[in-house]
Structure formats: C-alpha cells, structure tokens
Amino acid sequence: MPAWALEIDKADIRKAEIIEVHPETLGEGEVRLKLDRFALTANNITYAAFGEVMRYWDFFPASASNKGRLPVWGFAEITESRHPALGVGERVYGYFPAASELVVQADKITPAGFIDVSAHRAELAAPYNRYVRCAGDAAYSASHEAEQMVLQPxxxxxxxxxxxxxxxxxxxxxxxxxxxxxxxxxxxxxxxxxxxxxxxxxxxxxxxxxxxxxxxxxxxxxxxxxxxxxxxxxxxxxxxxxxxxxxxxxxxxxxxxxxxxxxxxxxxxxxxxxxxxxxxxxxxxxxxxxxxxDHVQRVIAELGAGGFQSAYGQSWLDFAGRAKSWLTFREFNGADACLDIYNKLIAGDAMARDGLVISA
Structure with missing residues (x-):
C-alpha cells in the first residue's frame, strides 16, 4: 500500500485520520527507516493529550500546523541510506511516528545506536532522539520484541x-x-x-x-x-x-x-x-x-551510563520475562488497524491486559 501516517487534530484528539504521504528524497547523512512493528497503548494517548504542553507533537512534523503525528515505540529497518556507517537491512528500535516510515539525519553513530540530529529535534528531550541498533544491543531478543515495544517505555x-x-x-x-x-x-x-x-x-x-x-x-x-x-x-x-x-x-x-x-x-x-x-x-x-x-538524565548523571544500564536492565529483564503471565499480546496489520486501535484507546475500549501491536 502507499506510504501513510496517522494524523490527529491537535484541538480535538478524538479526530484522527490516515493520510497518504509521499516519500522524501534523502539528503547527505539521512537514512530511511521503514516501520515494521510498533505498539499502541494508553501511553500514546497521553502523548496526544499532552502533545502541545510537553512538545510531543514537535518530534514528527505533520501535513498541517493544526495536525500532529502520534509518537509510538517500535522497530524499523533501514531501507535506504546516505550515511556510510549505516547499511540497508539493519534493524533498529526507537521512537517513531505511527506511520509507514521515518527519515532521520543520523549522527553520533556507535555500534549500539545513533542519534537523529534533525534540526527540528535539536531542542527536544534527548532520550527520544536515540535509536538502538538491534545487532549491537545485548538485551535484544527477536522473540521478545512485543514485550519491548509495549512495555519497555x-x-x-x-x-x-x-x-x-x-x-x-x-x-x-x-x-x-x-x-x-x-x-x-x-x-x-x-x-x-x-x-x-x-x-x-x-x-x-x-x-x-x-x-x-x-x-x-x-x-x-x-x-x-x-x-x-x-x-x-x-x-x-x-x-x-x-x-x-x-x-x-x-x-x-x-x-x-x-x-x-x-x-x-x-x-x-x-x-x-x-x-x-x-x-x-x-x-x-x-x-x-x-x-x-528529565529523570533519565538525572539518574545517568548520578550512576553513569553503565551504572544506569546495569541497574535498570536487570529489573527490566525480570519484568519482561514475567509479562506473558498477565498480558496477552495481540497483533494487527496496516493503517486501517492502526486507526481502529487508536479510536478504541481514545474511547477507553482497549483492555489493560492486552498488549496491542501494529504491523506497519
């Protein structure tokens, strides 16, 4: 299907629609990330409800100033790259719009990840701008992607x-x-x-x-x-x-x-x-x-990056390992399913015990 994005009326987040988007031509250092799977939870409704105050709408510019693109957490693959350190086919995890793709300006690349340094994201909360390279993530497990998307944030x-x-x-x-x-x-x-x-x-x-x-x-x-x-x-x-x-x-x-x-x-x-x-x-x-x-930055300053990952990582792995004892993961496919699940979350019809995943 054509490239798409979920767009929401900033003044009334009950009003949402799927729009067709035209893929951008990549500039030097840019990378095209094709969304594979992402989660939708009540947390995404919080992003929409506080979109203006907390600047969540600013991460992913929409087609008009009165519209916003909903932030989600998920996995994507590099399908086109104009950065020599990032190759086509690599899988990454991070913060995306509810859409079929995202173009980022990649920089500060390490084996573990990279940062989107696009100008419009420069003043936004730094943890949201980092993308994890799955091949360099010791905690990554293909069989636990649903837990990571739905629960980790x-x-x-x-x-x-x-x-x-x-x-x-x-x-x-x-x-x-x-x-x-x-x-x-x-x-x-x-x-x-x-x-x-x-x-x-x-x-x-x-x-x-x-x-x-x-x-x-x-x-x-x-x-x-x-x-x-x-x-x-x-x-x-x-x-x-x-x-x-x-x-x-x-x-x-x-x-x-x-x-x-x-x-x-x-x-x-x-x-x-x-x-x-x-x-x-x-x-x-x-x-x-x-x-x-803000609290992530404070804890990293207190413990150091390695200390933060150690303290948080063990607790997360224990939590994720037990998730299926109380949470049922359900996967849906495509743009129409994304809009339908969003509307159910807005209406309060989604169950807390369900982990909802969209295959883009």
Whole structure:
C-alpha cells in the first residue's frame, strides 16, 4: 500500500485520520527507516493529550500546523541510506511516528545506536532522539520484541518513579496510592516497589470495580481499593498519590478525603484524557508533573551510563520475562488497524491486559 501516517487534530484528539504521504528524497547523512512493528497503548494517548504542553507533537512534523503525528515505540529497518556507517537491512528500535516510515539525519553513530540530529529535534528531550541498533544491543531478543515495544517505555517510567519515591524517602508518606492501578506503567512501578522499598511505604492500587480482580491477581500491591471506596478511606496516615489516571474527579475526591494527610501528588499520565486537568483549588499539595526524560538524565548523571544500564536492565529483564503471565499480546496489520486501535484507546475500549501491536 502507499506510504501513510496517522494524523490527529491537535484541538480535538478524538479526530484522527490516515493520510497518504509521499516519500522524501534523502539528503547527505539521512537514512530511511521503514516501520515494521510498533505498539499502541494508553501511553500514546497521553502523548496526544499532552502533545502541545510537553512538545510531543514537535518530534514528527505533520501535513498541517493544526495536525500532529502520534509518537509510538517500535522497530524499523533501514531501507535506504546516505550515511556510510549505516547499511540497508539493519534493524533498529526507537521512537517513531505511527506511520509507514521515518527519515532521520543520523549522527553520533556507535555500534549500539545513533542519534537523529534533525534540526527540528535539536531542542527536544534527548532520550527520544536515540535509536538502538538491534545487532549491537545485548538485551535484544527477536522473540521478545512485543514485550519491548509495549512495555519497555512504560516500565522505564515506572522504574524511575519507584527510584524517585525511594530517593525522597517516600515523601514522608506511609502509604502511596497508585491510580489506574491496572495500567502498565503503574504495574511496572508496583513491581519495582515490591522488589525494593526501603521507605517501607504501603503500595495501594486504586482501580475500577471491573479491574479489581485483575489487579489483585497481579500480587504486586499491598492493598487494592476501588474509586468508589475513596470516601471511606481511613484518615490519619501520611499519604502520597502517583496519578496515572489523570482524572480530575478522582483527584478531587482523593484530595478532599486525604487533604490533611497528603504529602505529594505526582502526576504521570492522562488515561482519562477528556477530564485530566486538576482543579486549581484542590486542598493539600498541588499536583506536580513527572517528566520521565528529565529523570533519565538525572539518574545517568548520578550512576553513569553503565551504572544506569546495569541497574535498570536487570529489573527490566525480570519484568519482561514475567509479562506473558498477565498480558496477552495481540497483533494487527496496516493503517486501517492502526486507526481502529487508536479510536478504541481514545474511547477507553482497549483492555489493560492486552498488549496491542501494529504491523506497519
């Protein structure tokens, strides 16, 4: 089929369409990456919901200024290269648009990867500009590509959150509430806190009634409660919130119930994107946004690149190795499937226990 891209109305992310695109002619040092497979998760809806504020729309220019191309994580092959260090047929992993291809200006090439130094990406978050060469990645496994696409970006955020909470001694809290506890990022954070929780904070999963059994079966939370239980939460215990749901009503209910006990509200995602902006008059601490790339840079500065890979890598491999015990991977083909899955994610119809992969 012709080259294509998913484009989204920045003003109303419910409006999306597949457009035909015309392949660019490569300049010196450029490489054409043909998308093979990429994941679609609720995290991609967060990218769209915060596209303007967090500059996610700026990575992949669209056909018009009011349109955006959705960032995704996936695998691609080099089908054309005007860089002498990168050959046709090589497989890479990284940050792409939901589309059939991407042209990058490759530089800073090592056996492990390279950077897209295109001018429009120069001031954007650096971790998103790096592409991993699969042949030089000791952790790469062709049989675990689905786990890598669907879970690795989310698990990294969960790992960073757990490390942040531990470094801040739990922000003085005795219990931490993880909203949208069935989400993959929350599950990753809960797993990391189950492995290492020096502050001894009780990890409480907050979820819907329909997801309660699934969350409890994970065995990662010390306690699971539903959103309907919020008005009955016991008082007098110092509490923190890590908000993956991004639901304004849930935030207000938690703050009204726990205002005197709250020490921090860390805002991570926007699964409930239609009503995600916290009210300005919430009692207690104001929600503060967690931007994972900034924390990646801080941890690398603290541990060094090798130390970061060692600390993160072992935890990731353990998590990925257990993923199929709770997650079912489903693969779909082509542009129409991409649009259909995006619309289902926007409508909240996709199941947290499904790992959705698009073959481009």
């Amino acid at each position: 989310l698990f990294l955020t969960g790992w960073l959150l757990a490390r942040y909470l531990n470094a801040e001694k739990g922000f003085g809290a005795e219990q931490v509430f993880l909203t949208s506890a069935s989400s993959k990022t929350a599950i990753g954070m809960a797993k990391c806190l189950r492995d290492e929780n020096p502050a001894g904070v009780e990890v409480v999963g907050l979820t819907s009634q329909g997801s309660r059994d699934f969350v409890e079966r994970l065995g990662l939370y010390d306690r699971v409660v539903t959103y309907a239980d919020i008005p009955e939460l016991s008082l007098g215990t110092a509490s923190a919130i890590v908000d993956f749901a991004g639901n304004a009503d849930i935030n207000r209910a938690l703050h009204q119930r726990l205002a005197r006990d709250l020490t921090v509200n860390i805002r991570v995602g926007g699964a409930h994107w239609e009503d995600s902006t916290p009210a300005p008059d919430l009692p207690g601490p104001k929600p503060s946004f967690f931007f994972a790339p």
